[in-house]
Amino acid sequence: MVSSMKSNLFIVAAGLLLALTVQPILSGQDSKLPAVRVESTLFAPGTVTIIPPQPTAEETFTGPIALRDFIDAHPEIAWKAPEFKDGRPYSDPRTRTLPEMARQVILRREVYSLEFAFKPLRQIYADVPQPDGRMKRKLIWYMVFRVRYLGGDLRAAEDSSSNTPYGRIEAVSYKSRRFLPLIVLSNHVTGKEYLDRILPAVKDVIATREKITAPLYNTVEISSQPIKLATDPSSPGVWGLATWEDVDPEIDFFSVYVSGLTNAFKREESKDNKVTLLKKTLQLNFYRPGDTMRQTDDEIRFGIPAFSNAKEQKEILDEYGLTKRLDYQWVYR
Incomplete structure (x- = not known):
């Protein structure tokens, strides 16, 4: 009798707990409005690597130029x-x-920058449609990422009275921004670069594997999504997916370049007056300790490997074009 009462009480308590848990997710169920399922994706600390936006005052102007x-x-x-x-x-x-x-002209502009976060870069075998209509089993490299707009765009104030070239800088925020990505995987040993490929057939498979419950967009779809202003640290952001195929199986030292996170750029002028505009790009450094056998078992690590031998360390840093070990950096390319 006592055991039966305890069992019933446990069932009632579990039901109340479930109701309290589901209520905020299925909001509007008891009202005239349709039920709305609020989806978010949260992971344990350390699972997602977050790269904060880094706008600078110097990026708000170009010049003086002729x-x-x-x-x-x-x-x-x-x-x-x-x-x-x-x-x-x-x-x-x-x-x-x-x-x-x-x-002696100074060109001024407003600069924005988005936060970029990503899960570990991984590999998966998937069936990919071919131009002849057949399916082919291929090894796909992929990165699941999230972008958020935290505001704080920089621009020169109209009432600027500073003696610096860029004047007095003020921060402004908007309701949303857009992310127009170009994501490239670069092999530092061979110099070959792989542009992100749109592979709709593998997106759902990867979303299930990575436990992404929020909408997951490829690098074309995400450009049409407004990245809304994040007002608190728990704002969900927008999740995206970059995929690559036919990557060299012997690749060891490589970087992923992500452009589109900011509109900042650098202007370079050669001696023959040829002007080149370089976009500010996020460089994420990786290495893969493994070989061509059973590639999906190889863990791709974020950062640059450390060597006790100074000569070996310098050789590795030269591959990445660095003078010291950096997990990531902002470059112009």
């Missing part, structure tokens, strides 16, 4: 100051003339 095309196309703006003006010696500085100002 508008060479403008100057060459309008020779009529060339002007020589007169010796006298209104009967008095002309004293206005030459820097106030239009040609001189066109040679």
Whole structure:
């Protein structure tokens, strides 16, 4: 009798606990509004590596630069100051003339930056459709990632009174931003690069394996999703997937380059006046201690391996183009 009562009490308590757990997920069930299932994906600490956004004031301007095309196309703006003006010696500085100002132009812009988080880079065998319509079993490399917009965009204030080239900087935030990714896996030994491939057939398989309960977007789909302003540390963000196929099975030292997290760029001008714009890109460094056999058993590790021998360590760092061990860095490319 006592055992039966305890069993019944346990069932009632479990039912109440389940009701309390489900209630916030199935909100609107008892109202006129349709039930809405709020999906989020949470993992244990350390499972997801988070790279914080790193905008800088220097990224809000370019210059001073010379508008060479403008100057060459309008020779009529060339002007020589007169010796006298209104009967008095002309004293206005030459820097106030239009040609001189066109040679000292500062271009200003607003800079945003997104937070990037990712799960360990892994491999999986999957059936991939081929151009002839057949399916082929292939080894797929993939990275599941999350992006969030934390606000804090930087721009030059209109009432700037600072003596620095970029003036006084202010932070602003918007309701959302967009993420237009370009994700490349680069083999540092051979120099070969692999552009992320869109493989719809493997997305659901990977989402199940990685326990992603929120919507998972490939790198094309995610560009149409607004990355809403995250107002607290538990904001879910938007989850994405990058996949690569036909990766060299002997690859050991490589990096994943993620562009689109920020609109910051660097302008470079060569001696022959050729201008190149380089986008600010996140470089994630990895290494794979393994071989071509049973590749899915090889653990891909984040960071750069450490060697006690200084010569060996330098050789590895040279492969990544670094002078010291870094898990990640922001580069322009």
